[in-house]
Each structure stands twice: as C-alpha cells, then as structure tokens.
Amino acid sequence: MAVTAVVKSDPKFVYLFLLLTVVTANTTESDFNTTVFDAYNFSYNVTESTQPPVSESTTTAPSNSTEMPNLAAVPLPVSGHLPSPLTSADRLCPCDEHMDVCDINCCCDRVCNGEVPLFTSCSYPTVSGSKQMCNHDVAFYSLSRAADGYSELLSSAQKETNYDIFCIESQNRVDGLSYPSPALPTDSNFASLFKQFTSFIFGLEKVNQVSSVNLQTSRGYQYGDVIVTAGAAAQRGILRLPTPGVTADCVDNSPAAFLKDQSSRCSRHVVLDQDCGHLPALSMDGYTDTQLFSDMSTDAAVVPVVASSVILQSADHTQTELKITGRGNISPVLINPTLCGNVVLKVLYVIKYNPHGKIDNATVSVVLGFVTEAMLPLEQEFQVMYIQAGGGDVNVHYSGNPGYVVGLPLVSGTRTADGIVRSIDLRDTLSLLHSTEDQDCLQGPHQRSPVLFGQDSLSGCLLRLEDGLNCTLVSQELLRILRGFNYPYYVASFGNSPLDNILDWVQIKTNFNPTEAPSCSIPLSLHLEIEWTKYGSLVNPQAEIVSIKEVIQSNTSSLVRHTISVRAFIAEKKLQATRLLMKHRESFALCVFSHRPCCPEAVVSFQSEAQWPSSQYLLLLFLVIGPHLPSMPNCPLTSSSLLFDSTAAFAYLSFPINTGTLCDHH
Amino acid sequence: MASYEVYSHPALIRYKTSVCTKATLFLVVVLCLTYIPPLLVAYRSQGFWIKRSTYEEQPVVRFQYQTLLVAATSTQGEYVAWSTFPQLNNMLGANLRIPAVTVREEDQNQDGKLDLLVFQLQLPLKPNEQVYSIQLLLTFSYQLFRMSTVVMQSLAYVQHSSCVPGAKLFISGDLRLQQRTPLPHRGLYNIYNESVIDGSSPFASAYDLENIIRTYQDRNLTTVLSCPMPLWTIGRAAAAPFELKAEIRYPVEGLMFDTPDSGVWCLIFVIVSALTSPSTYRPGFWETIKFAWIQYVSILLIFLWVFERIQTFVFQNQVLTTVPVPVGKPHMS
Secondary structure, X not given: OHHHHHHHHHHHHHXXXXXXXXXXXXXXXXXXXHHHHHHHHHHHHHHHOOHXXXXXXXXXXXXXXXXXXXXXXXXXXXXXXXXXXXXXHHHOOOOOOOOOOOOOOOOOOOOOOOOHHHOOOOOOOEEEOOOOEOEEEEEEEEEEEOOOOOEEEEEEEEEEEOOOOOOEOOOOOOOOOOOOOOOOOEOOOHHHHHHHHOOOOOOOOOOOOOOOOOOOOOOOOOOOOEOEEEOOOXXXXXXXXXXXXXXXXXXXXXXXXOOOOEEEEEEEOOOHHHHOOOOHHHOOHHHHOOEEEOOOOOOOOEEEEEEEEEEEEOOOOOEXXXXXXXXXXXXXXXXXXXXXXXXXXXXEEEEEEXXXXXXXXXXXXXXXXEEEHHHOOEEEEEEEEEEEOOOOOOOOOOOEOOOEOOXXXXXXXXXXXXXXXXXXXXHHOOEEEEOOOOOEOOOOOOEEEEOEOOOOEEEEEEEEOOOOOOHHHHHHHHHHHHHOOOOOOEEEOOOOOOOOOHHHEEEEEEXXXXXXXXXOOEEEEEEEEEEEEEEOOOOOOEEEEEEEEEEEEEEOOOOOOOEEEEEEEEEEEEOOEEEEEOOOOOEEEEEOOOOOOOOOOOEEEEOOOOOOOOOOOOOOOOOOOOOOOOOOOOOOOOOOEEEEEOOOOEEEEEOXXXXXXXXXXX | OOOOOOOOOOOOOEEEOOOOOHHHXXXXXXXXXXXXXXXXXXXXXXXXXXXXEEEXXXXXEEEEEEEEEEEEOOOOOOEEEEEOXXXXXXXXXXXXXXXXXXXEEEOOOOOOOOOEEEEEEEEXXXXXXXXXXXXXXXXXXXXXXXXXXXXXXXXXXEEEEEEEEEEEEEXXXXXXXXXXXXXXXXXXXXXXXXXXXXXXXXXXXXXXXXXHHHHHHOOOEEEEEEOOOOEEEEOOOOOOOEEEEEEEEOOOEEEEEEOOOOOHHHHHHHHHHHHHOOOOOOOOHHHHHHHHHHHHHHHHHHHHHHHHHHHHHHHHOOOOOOEEEOOOOOOOO
8 A cells, every 4th residue: 555655655655746745744644553554654755865866867868878778677766675664563653753852742752751741642542563463463652641731651562352253363474564665666677667657647748849940841731730921031931810719709810710601709808998009900011911832842832812802881870882002091090099091801712722632812801990998808800711723603602402401591683574683692682681789670780690500590670650750651661670671482392492483482471461451551570480391211301392371460550559579580390291202103102100119100102293393192002000109219220111012203201290100210 | 551653754756767758758748837937937037147237446537738728808708728739729829828827646545546636727827807607627548447447538528607706617527437338248349549639739629628529428438527616716806826726536436337248049058058168258257157057946936846846746646657666675685
C-alpha cells in the first residue's frame, strides 16, 4: 500500500514541483494506517532531496551518456534505496509528523520525553499492526494526571485476537501484507514509469501553428484548409472570418475554412468615441485589403479580394449602393459622440475555386451603416461562400433534388403565359410575417421569414384600429401585409421543379374572396396548410408537395374592437398515406413488413388507373394487421418486394392511424 | 381385533400395446401436449427471459486536464475566459485571463480506482471587475470493464450565474453516467472514445459551447455532473481573486445492458447451433438457458401433473385397449 503510493507520486514530484506542497499537505490530513505513514515519511525525504540534484544531473548527464551506456540500469541520482517497511506496533507512530521534533499530543513520538507533562490527551490512543492477522500487537497510550497536575504517559503493548474466521494465522512472505517494492527509476525504465503513472497532465495539447502550413507541397486547397493571405512585407497570413466563440462576442482570429460555407453573427463591444475611427474590425478596409494566395504552394499566384459592392444602409434600414471610386471617404467617421458612420455591418466573401483547389477570384461585398449608442453592443454579420468556377448558374437555389429537404425554403413563383416565373432572391419566396418589437401590423418595416419545408411556424402582430378608418383600405393593406409583397400563387411540387413544366407546380388554393362580401371584411389570420407525401422508393423516399391551401379568417362585423390580434399560421400536414410510384407500368411493388413480429402490417390500397395526379383512388386490397403493433419500437425494412402484374401505376400504402408508430424507412 | 396399516407401497402396473394402435397415438398426443404448451405459455407471458439487466460497477475515471472556463465580469456581458487549449487562448485575445489551477485526484478507499477530483481555481480580477456567472467545462476519460469494455471521453459542465457578484463558487457533485440505450453484454464499446473538444482546431466554432454540448448530447452514453447544491458565496474583497472549488466524485454506477438475444426461435437456434457445432455457439448461451429453464420447468410441472392424471384415468379404465401387466411375480428363487 505504502510503497505504491510513493511510486505514484514520485513522477509527479519530478515534473510538477509546484504541486508538491499541495500533495504532501493533503496526505498528512488523511487518517493513516500504519504503513502509509512510513511511506509518507519516505517520500517526503526523497522529494526534499529531489530539487537540487536535478540541476546537477543536467550538467553531468551529457558526459555520462556518451562514454558509458552500460550505466543505464544504475538508479538515477535522485532515487535511492528504499527502507524496509515497519510493521511492529510499538515502533509505529502515525502522528509523528516532524522529524526530531516533538509533535504535541502525539504520545507515541519518541522524542517527546520532556513535553509529555504538557500533553492534554493522546491523539492516537491505540496503534495496531496489521488487523488481518489472527493475533496482532496493539500499543496503548494514555495519559494520567500526576499529583502536581502534569500528565504522565502510560504505554503498554499487548496482543489482540482477531475472531474473524478468515484471519491470517501466520504469514511467511516478507511483503505479503505490503505493496511489492517499486522499481527504482533508472535511465532505462524512467520513460516507461513516467508514461505509466502520468496518463493525463496539463499542457498535453499540442500547438498546431496555423501559419506554418506546409508550403512546400505544390497543392491546392483541400476541404477545411485555412486560406493563406499575402501580407504587406511578403508575410503570409490567414483569411479570418469573425465568428462567435465561447460567447456571442466576435472572435476575430478564427480562420475561414476552404469550401466550408459559413455564416455567423456575432456581437462586439464598442465605445463609440474611442473605437469609431480606430477599431479595424469596424472599418471596411480590414476586410477588403487582403490578397489571397491561389493555392498553398510557395510560388502561388496572388488573387486580390475585389470589393464588388458597397452598400450604405441608412438608419431606417433603406439601402443604397455606393459607387466605389476612392478609398478615403468610406472609413468609419465619428459624426458626433453618439453616432458613428460607415461602420461595417455585414461582410460577404464569395470565393470562386476551380477543381484543382485553386482560388480563381474572390470578391467581397460590404454593408456599411450608422451606429448609435442604442445599437451597442454592435451586431455584425459575416459570411463566406464558395462557388465552383464554371459550375453553372449558382444563383438559383433549389430546395431539394428532387424531393424537398427539411429546413429549406419552399420554391414558389407566379404564373405567366410561358410558365412559372420565380425570383432568384431567396427573400421573394413564400414567406410569413415575422414578429417585430413594436408588434404593430400596420406600421412597417415588416420583416418576413421564408416558409421552410417541414417546419411548422407561427407568428403574429397586433392590429390597432382607430375610428374613421376606411375599412376597404385596411382590408387590402392587411391582406398585402399578411401575404407579403410578391405573393406567389404557385409552389413547386419538388425542390427542383423546372419552371417550364406547369404540372410540377401546385397552385395555392384560397378561400378568401375579397369582393364577394358586400360588407367589409378584415383578414385576421392567414393559415397555410401544406400537404406533402413521400414519393418514390421506400429506401429513398422523396418529399413532394401535393396541395397547398390558404385559409384566411376574416372579421365581417363592423369595426368595434380596437385591438385585434392577427396571426399567420402555417402547418404542414403529413398525409396518412405514403405513395409508392413505380417506374414500370406493368407492375408495382408492395412492401411487406411482416418478416419480423415488430412491424405494423400495412393496409395497402392501390389505384387501378394510371392517371396521376388524379384524386380518385380505389381501395382494393387489405393486408393483415399484425398482432404485435404497440410493443415494437422500430421497423427495419426487411421487405421483399412482391411484384404484381397489373396496369396500376402506383399504390397507396397507408398505416393504421391509431398505432402512432409509423415505420421508419431509413 | 382391530387392524391397522402396518406398511404400504405403490404397485406398478404396466400397460402394453403394439405400435399401430390408438393408445400409441394417444401417448404421442399427450407427450406433445405436455412438453410444448409450457414453452408457448412461458414465451407468451412477457417474453421468455430477461432481455435487459443491470449491473453495478465503479468506473475508472481520469481527469483529462482539459478545462474551459468562461466568467462574465460585468452585467453588460464582458467576460474573461481561459482554457487549456492554446488555439482558443490565442483567439481570446484581451479576454484571456489565466487563472491559478490546482488539481488532485484521490483514491480514498485504496482500491486502485480514483474516487474524487478536487479542482481548485483562482481567477484574478481587475479592480473594476466582478464575477456574475461561471461556465466551466472539464473533460474526463471514462472506462468500464465488467460486462463490455467501455472506453469513452466525457465531460462535466458547470454553469452558475447570479445577479450578485460572487467571491467563491463551491461545487460538490457526482459524475453520473447517463445511458440512453443499454450496453452490449460483451465486446469493446469505444465509439465515443474521441475528443469532446477538438483542441487542435484553429476554428472558433470548435470551441463554441453550443456545438460542443449539442454533439455531446447526441451520444447514447454521456456523463453529467449532478450537483444539486452549487454554493455561491458573495462578498469578495477588492484584491482577492475569484475562487472556484469543485469536488467531483466518481461513484459506483448502475448500468443497463442487453442480455443475449431472446425469443423462442433464438432459443432453438442457440440449441441447434450448440449441438451441431459446439465451438461456435454464443457465449451468452448458458446465461440464456439459466433464466429460461426455470420458467419452463415451473410451468411444465403443472402440465405433467394434469396429464399424469389423464393418462392414469385412460389406461386404468381401459378407455383405450391395452394389455395391463400386473405387479411382478414374487421371486421364487
């Protein structure tokens, strides 16, 4: 026990002297068994003598190591011989903490002859040997009061009997009840001992120098590489993109990673009158004055970052594009102590790369604006996009291929004579009114958030009406606000529906007819109900929108109430049927889940006519309902496809609604 | 003269018949009805045997000496932070504040497994700074050996905030294991033996606490610091550092694990494979049988008793024609 404790602590003493005091101090506090105490004494002695020889050995080590390698097994200068462990009870003394000095109230301390009369009690009244032995020695210490009031020490030793059945009668192994003798550290085994007892230490983290990327290899960038920039005096730097780190504050040193599209918003503590003209993070030059190396080789071409657009945003969020002529006038200006102009609010890097991992060109667009005290801490937005050169029209964003991907916006457009027209601006898609801080429906500016596939969302605003308002005007205005400015009337069935195929687009059905009511009606809520289904094979189902319905509830009564809440609500409803469309007209696949008792067996119906999207479905066939529906959590698709000769083009596969456990096909 | 029973013994009567008779058919049917239904009854009543079981083990936990500390120093959201990751420290810039840290791991009961981590940290503060909130993240190496060998890296996260500036935060808690799915009953389970924080990453997103916690909580096996009573001491002296003391215990954990695959087909498969190729049957076979036969035999006893009576009735009353052979003749020789 004791000796192992020494070995464990020994390497720590060697590499961390700062910890030495703490370790030893803690050890003394604990309640000691007999042998631990000895170990403590020993380790303390060793470590006390540890420090000076370390410096000596560093001077002598080189000469030794060159001339005599056979000295390897000799113990290191700081290690010595281990004393044999004490076991007899009358020699043990757990409270003897100071060598050659009397410890107060330590009755077994042998140097306390003169101080014993001053003792008040014995801190250890009994000290015993190993309690596992059937007969073990116990030393008793007690104090008695003499006639003069001073204490006298009474000590006695006697054998005590252990009545445990499994006690040890006698033991003939020397270290049977103590730890095996530890290996003394030598030149040869020091490394292995060190590794054995120090698995984790402070400072294990290696510093990977980002700037010391291997520039010798003539290679292009790879995914996740940092992008090297050319500094002023042939220095190499890194393209940095501020991002939030452990807090929401901007970490300016974070590099941008190649091919990782990244968008971040972070906040910055700014003192306007001090930082306005001086903080580089607020100035556009800090983002435009960089030059990138086209690849990671030493002779890489330098690609300047071109400022493609500079947009000035006014205090009320209107944006105007600035002509980039000179540099002088667009650095931050302190207009008055609480207003700073031309501050960078948004930075977008667009980096074009080719298939060899080289950067072809890089542009940056910046939004500048005015910052007042009320806008502090300042929020900035940073974005980097990577575009493959010659990769086609990258501006058109699709929301799936072909089925919609959860979280991407619905693709929407309006119909013209030629087909569907859709804006490439993501803000012009089907969107919902976003709630603002003033909560007023009629007062702008209105923020809108796009309708994302697969996500139910809700927001609202408050409508405050005053007497004497023109009801028709309010109604039209509200409808315009609820629907948005460019309200699309068509939504694509798939995430990549082509614009010229009108059959792939679903019209938004509406129940609202503003002209039908003779009295004025004010729309109070807009509810979009989008029904989608899974389409295609069971192993790779694709989401397809089959219908979209707009429900507008209106208040047809007269304008009595002054505050009406208006809500826009969208819910996406999953059809309780999964369509299974087969490519071959002659056969269709029917999935059978019943290989394991876990699966809800399917109710299968299929359509006899190959017409789609017709809404006439014919129920033809039911399969058995399995007996173990509720108990089985998931259903891996171990289906074998049964092929039926039929003219049907697809089948409906629906599950019992009340089970609540639809098979997970993934 | 009154008589009394001085002794009694049962007499054995044998009923003999040839192979192709009704009695043989009856015997086969009775045997089937006796031995197969208990199997079905046992299987239908909530599975044949225990599918999931628990055991207790004290894990082998080592503090990995990875730390991340964030302290809010003003109510406006100014902060100081420190970590053992050099990349993050470089990024922190002026917000970096290096504390004095002492760490000790103790094996209190001398069983070779560490029981307690004492982590002390003193965060020096400037005169105008106060500590309003603390976020502390420590990483551990966590190992279990008894059933399946589990090797993983885990973390403990402490967050405390107060509107009153603090002088000390004392945390004393347990590093508890959280299990979403049972462990396998054997083998090496090391899919989570990866760094919780990628300390070599130069990107700030690698140290984003949201990213760290999200990926960590995705795991089926995590540890969580259970500290019901964090102690926030107020009243810091102007020049004193903020002190954080954490005592984290590594207690014995009750773990859930999957017993070998169950089901009546599994039993048959196990038996067949054990008989045909004794070297390849699964090691969980005896464990399975151990629980199964108790259930089977207990139900079988009832069936045996019932059909014993039926057979006795049928043969005794000669419902089916057999040839009874009376008790053996007395020995003459």
